[in-house]
Amino acid sequence: MAGLGTRRADFRWVPGHDTSTPVLALLVQGEDFVVYSDASYLGLGCVLMQGWKVIAYASRQFKSYEKNYPIHDFELAAVIFAIKLWRHYLYGAHCEIYSDHKSLKYLFTQKELNMRQRWWLELLKDYNITILYHPRKGNVVADALSRKSTKNLALLITNQVPLWKEMGRMDLEVVAPEVPTMLVALAVQPTLLEKIKSLQSADPNLQKVRRDIESGRGGDFSIRTDGALRYQNR
Numbered sequence: 001m002a003g004l005g006t007r008r009a010d011f012r013w014v015p016g017h018d019t020s021t022p023v024l025a026l027l028v029q030g031e032d033f034v035v036y037s038d039a040s041y042l043g044l045g046c047v048l049m050q051g052w053k054v055i056a057y058a059s060r061q062f063k064s065y066e067k068n069y070p071i072h073d074f075e076l077a078a079v080i081f082a083i084k085l086w087r088h089y090l091y092g093a094h095c096e097i098y099s100d101h102k103s104l105k106y107l108f109t110q111k112e113l114n115m116r117q118r119w120w121l122e123l124l125k126d127y128n129i130t131i132l133y134h135p136r137k138g139n140v141v142a143d144a145l146s147r148k149s150t151k152n153l154a155l156l157i158t159n160q161v162p163l164w165k166e167m168g169r170m171d172l173e174v175v176a177p178e179v180p181t182m183l184v185a186l187a188v189q190p191t192l193l194e195k196i197k198s199l200q201s202a203d204p205n206l207q208k209v210r211r212d213i214e215s216g217r218g219g220d221f222s223i224r225t226d227g228a229l230r231y232q233n234r
Contacts, residue, residue, distance in 0.1 A: 075101035
């Protein structure tokens with residue numbers, strides 16, 4: 001699919017595309033997450049994983065004011081980018097965040113922080129995360145994403161967990177406001193079948209067949225339980 005994003009690319013779909021394993025995986029509730037983040041001179045990149053399977057990935061370019069950040073803030077901005085982007089996954093779950101900037105490993109114990117770093121640190125304290133060091137040569141995906149020269153956010157996220165499952169997990173319920181209510185019943189029936197039954201009722205020849213069936217001389221015709229005529233059980 002990535003090749004279709006190139007200029008003048010032809011769309012070709014072969015049977016192998018229907019049977020090959022997808023790149024992204026669905027998340028598993030209750031399992032820990034792993035995030036690989038990286039920053040380059042072009043922008044930020046991050047990958048969300050679970051059990052060595054990629055759940056989502058994203059990248060974006062630096063904003064104009066971010067280009068003046070020191071290198072430490074570059075790398076920390078990539079972590080914050082991932083946290084904010086996947087908050088609905090990471091909040092309340094344990095997550096290990098890997099960065100190729102070794103000093104981030106000691107972020108929570110550093111005493112001298114600038115105002116931006118202090119603000120970001122307060123944000124990170126709301127999450128159960130551990131920041132670990134990972135060499136750049138082992139962080140190739142996030143590193144490549146951070147070097148994408150695109151103006152817009154390149155983002156791909158898998159299917160979200162249905163809202164009603166999350167509400168059940170948190171013992172939440174929906175309470176209707178105290179307003180006048182009305183109880184109604186809705187019956188859904190196939191429109192094609194109803195149309196066939198209506199046309200059968202208006203056909204004099206089929207009405208004669210119906211009478212023959214009721215008298216035991218229907219032959220290959222029969223009557224369905226819903227009143228429609230059938231020929232040879234069709």
